[in-house]
Amino acid sequence: MDKDLLYTKVKDWCCPKLISLHKWIQNRPLIVSFLLSCSSILFSFLLVFCGDQIPAPFTLTFFDSKDHLRLTNFGLLSSIICITWTFLLEASEKYYEYERGEDATNAEITNYIRERVDTRIITVCNNKYNTLIRLVSDIINEKAKPRYIISKPCEQLKTITKELAACLRSLLVHNGYNLNENDMYVSIFYKFHTFPDWRQTHSAFPETGASIESVTSDGHSTFSQTLNSKNGVIFINDKDEGMRNRQYVPDKDDKYDKDGKLKGSILCYRIICKKDGIDYITAILSISTYVKRIEPDNDLEKINNTRDNICKYIIETFEKRIKIELCLVYLAELYNSKHKRISPTVKSHDIQSTKVQE
DSSP: OOHHHHHHHHHHHHHHHHHHHHHHHHHOHHHHHHHHHHHHHIIIIIIIIITTTSOTTSOOEEEOTTOOEEEOHHHHHHHHHHHHHHHHHHHHHHHHHHHHHHHHHHHHHHHHHHHHHHHHHHHHHHHHHHHHHHHHHHHHTTSSOOOOOOOOHHHHHHHHHHHHHHHHHHHTOBTTBOOOGGGEEEEEEEEETTOOSOEEOOOSSOOOSSOHHHHHHOTTSHHHHHHTSSSSEEEESOHHHHHHTTSOOOOTTOOBOTTSOBOOOEEEEEEEEEETTEEEEEEEEEEEESSSOSSSSOOHHHHHHHHHHIIIIIIHHHHHHHHHHHHHHHHHHHHHHHHTOSOTTSOGGGSOOOOOOO
16 A cells, blocks of 8 residues: 555544544543543552552562562553553644644635735725726816716615625624524615715615605704714614614614614714715715614623624725715716706616726
8 A cells, every 4th residue: 555645544544533532631621630640650659669569450560580670461551551641642732733733824824815815805996996086076077078888886786785784694693693684774875966965775675764855854863963973983772772862763664662662773884985175975874773783782892892893894895895886876977967868757876877997
């Protein structure tokens, strides 16, 4: 048999056994410590000082005719067992450290590659966004003409909100707690610099909530609070508490518990598309639940931690893509407004228009 093949077979058989032994040791630290101590005592004390004085059949040593200390059969067997036991413990520990080192190295390499890929993707998205927002600015300032391009930004935004919700549900799963797919509603409200009205993107979710007019006009809505907030993020884990603090206005789809208190949570996040100090696009991303809270624990530290995780790991990941698609919608609006190609019965933001020169 080939030596490499034999080595591979022996390794494949031994290594899982060593890992299993290490796991067994980790779960029984006191027993293992006792056995190791016994092994040490056996070799350092029993064999040398009183191995020949232990009654048969457990006698470990004897003196031969020349007065040399010898091992009995039981002593030899005990020695082999102790040596083998100690060797296996050391081998399992060393192999575990080696495997852990390999896993750490592989994880480090994987994370490095992932970070590099993420960095390049972010760079591509940044370049795309910068191209689009510059074109929006140039068209509004009459430095460029509106261009006709074929794209479906509204459909892309619809997909983005759906995938964002899926990622968010995955982030919030812990200790058996999870949010139902039908209990979360994600939407984006947006307004363009040269168009006065607020609009709402198409949604992959069943329509819920208050009308655009009531959401955007009520100064106590979470939308309005977020729009005028300093950091552009408001997370109300308890809608009932938010309503009492005049930061949330209930709508017809809100649910109440048996005590008449509002259920669910809401998080709003402000997105600004800016160029040369001008806010060309202002948007509010709204995430709302109607039955379960986003963070089940009402502890303030946990609520803040959940908010930060949602913003850092979910929203910020999608934010650049949202900005790109909103720019494309704006370019479509500018082209349609310029060329008057929209039927009176069709809303301009339903027209998928735009091809930008990259």
